Structure formats: C-alpha cells, structure tokens
Amino acid sequence: KQEVTxxxxxxxxxxxxxxxxxxxxxxxAIYNLQWFRQDPGKGLTSLLLIQxxxxxxxxxxLNASLDKSSGRSTLYIAASQPGDSATYLCAVNSGYSTLTFxxxxxxxxxx
Amino acid sequence: xxxxxQTPSHQVTQMGQEVILxxxxxxxxxxxxxxxxxxxxxxxxxVSFYNNEISEKSEIFDDQFSVERPDGSNFTLxxxxxxxxxxxxxxxxxxxxxxxxxTQYFGPGTRLLVL
Numbered sequence: 033k034q035e036v037t038x039x040x041x042x043x044x045x046x047x048x049x050x051x052x053x054x055x056x057x058x059x060x061a062i063y064n065l066q067w068f069r070q071d072p073g074k075g076l077t078s079l080l081l082i083q084x085x086x087x088x089x090x091x092x093x094l095n096a097s098l099d100k101s102s103g104r105s106t107l108y109i110a111a112s113q114p115g116d117s118a119t120y121l122c123a124v125n126s127g128y129s130t131l132t133f134x135x136x137x138x139x140x141x142x143x
Numbered sequence: 144x145x146x147x148x149q150t151p152s153h154q155v156t157q158m159g160q161e162v163i164l165x166x167x168x169x170x171x172x173x174x175x176x177x178x179x180x181x182x183x184x185x186x187x188x189x190v191s192f193y194n195n196e197i198s199e200k201s202e203i204f205d206d207q208f209s210v211e212r213p214d215g216s217n218f219t220l221x222x223x224x225x226x227x228x229x230x231x232x233x234x235x236x237x238x239x240x241x242x243x244x245x246t247q248y249f250g251p252g253t254r255l256l257v258l
Contacts, residue, residue: 066246075234075251076186121186130176130199131247133186 034059034126038134045112046142053107053137055122060100066131067096067107068121076121080107112141145169147250149235155256156225164220164253166235175218176236176247177210179203186234192218225257 035058045051055065064083068076080089080096082105088097095108109116119138123131148167156162168175177189191198192210209221218237222229235250 068249073232073254076249078246078248081246123186130188130191131178131186132188135185 034062034124034132036122036124036132036134038120038122038137040137041135042138042140044140044142047112047114049112049141050108050110051112051139053109053120053122053139055105055107055134057103057105057124057132059126060103061126062100063125063127065096065098065105066123066125067094067105068123070119070121070136072119079120109139112139114141114143117141147235147237147248149233149250149253151253152251153254153256155258158227158257159224162222162225162255164222164233164235164255166218166220166250167216168218168235168237169239169248170216172237172239172248174198174238174240175210175212177220178234178236178249179231180234180252181228181231189220189233222255225255227257230255230257 037056039054062084066081067079069079070076080091082089082096082098093110098105117140119136121136122134125131150165175192178186180186188201190200190204190210207223211219232252232254234252236247238245238247
C-alpha cells in the first residue's frame with residue numbers, strides 16, 4: 033500500500049527566502065506525482081504535475097523534482113512571498129488516477 | 144477556465160440522516176472522484192467513477208455510501224445514514240481521460256458536520 037510522507041509538517045520563513053518542501057513515497061511504481069496548494073478551509077489547487085518519466089517541472093517561482101527510484105520529490109519555492117502561505121500537499125498516482133496524499137506542509141511566510 | 148463546482152459548501156445534519164453532496168465536473172471530463180479530508184488529517188480517496196459505474200473504491204466506501212450520475216452534468220455522493228465520524232470536507236475531482244498522465248481538478252469542497 034502506497035504511503036506518502038511530507039516533511040517538515042510546518043515551516044515558517046521570512047519573505048524573500050528560498051525554501052524546499054519534501055515528499056517521500058514508499059512504492060516507486062507511480063504514474064505521476066502532483067503538488068497541490070490548499071488554503072485554510074478551501075479546496076485543492078494543482079500547482080505542478082510530474083510524469084514518472086520526468087525529472088522536474090517548473091512553473092514560475094515553483095520547481096518540482098522527482099527521483100522515482102528513491103521515492104522522493106521536492107518542491108522548491110523561490111523568493112517566497114506572504115501570499116505563498118498555505119498548506120502544500122504532495123499526491124502520487126499509482127494507477128487509475130487515484131491519488132494518495134501526504135499530510136502536507138503548512139507554510140507561513142512572514143512579511 | 145472551467146472549474147469543478149460543488150454544492151452545498153456547508154451542510155449540517157443529524158446523525159442517522161441521509162445527505163447528498165453534489166458536484167458538477169468539468170464538462171468534457173470522463174472520470175470522476177470523491178475524496179474526503181477529516182479535519183487535521185490526510186485527503187483520502189473514496190471512489191472513482193467512469194462510464195456510469197464505479198471503477199475503484201476504498202475501504203472507507205462501504206454500503207452507507209453510493210455515487211450516481213443522474214444526468215449529463217451532476218455527480219452525487221450519497222451517505223445513507225450519517226455517523227459522527229462522517230464529519231469531514233468532501234472533495235469532488237475530475238479528469239478528462241484517465242490515462243494516468245493528467246492533472247486532477249478538484250472542486251472547492253463541501254464541509255459536512257454530523258451532530
């Protein structure tokens with residue numbers, strides 16, 4: 033059974049810092065991995081999707097990497113802003129597009 | 144940009160009552176999902192639906208749960224006799240084809256509180 037773990041559970045940084053969020057998964061047989069953003073009490077916004085054959089994906093200040101063999105992914109956020117404050121969820125697709133989620137990293141970026 | 148929508152945004156119900164949560168997936172999408180998130184816990188898969196039948200379901204999706212696509216646009220989750228532990232945020236999601244290479248689009252969720 034696929035298990036997804038995210039560390040740290042919470043992170044607080046001053047505005048402007050670059051930061052890395054980590055995700056690990058136990059079964060490397062995945063189709064893809066998605067990073068989501070969740071604001072308090074809200075839905076999930078997809079940030080990046082990396083296919084199993086890819087090593088990284090970039091969107092603006094976000095860069096996600098994938099090392100399938102070691103079961104790891106990272107989300108790099110450059111020049112963080114207070115508006116980046118949210119919970120970031122990692123989810124892996126192991127088949128039929130059913131996603132298995134981590135518990136998330138709660139990020140606070142202070143002005 | 145097309146969105147997945149869900150109604151109601153919030154629902155409060157008494158234990159033992161039936162609830163129906165509604166979702167309108169993106170119009171050209173063919174695969175539909177329900178997930179739930181108990182407060183402070185992970186988002187958990189409940190069920191996937193394709194071609195008017197369940198494709199996959201988790202252990203959580205027992206006989207108290209059912210899904211339906213009653214018309215060409217709505218996708219519903221019914222809980223027949225709610226329990227306190229059903230209190231959670233319920234998310235609907237959809238994807239176009241289901242080849243395993245696409246982004247899943249999530250709705251804003253329905254917060255269900257069972258008293």
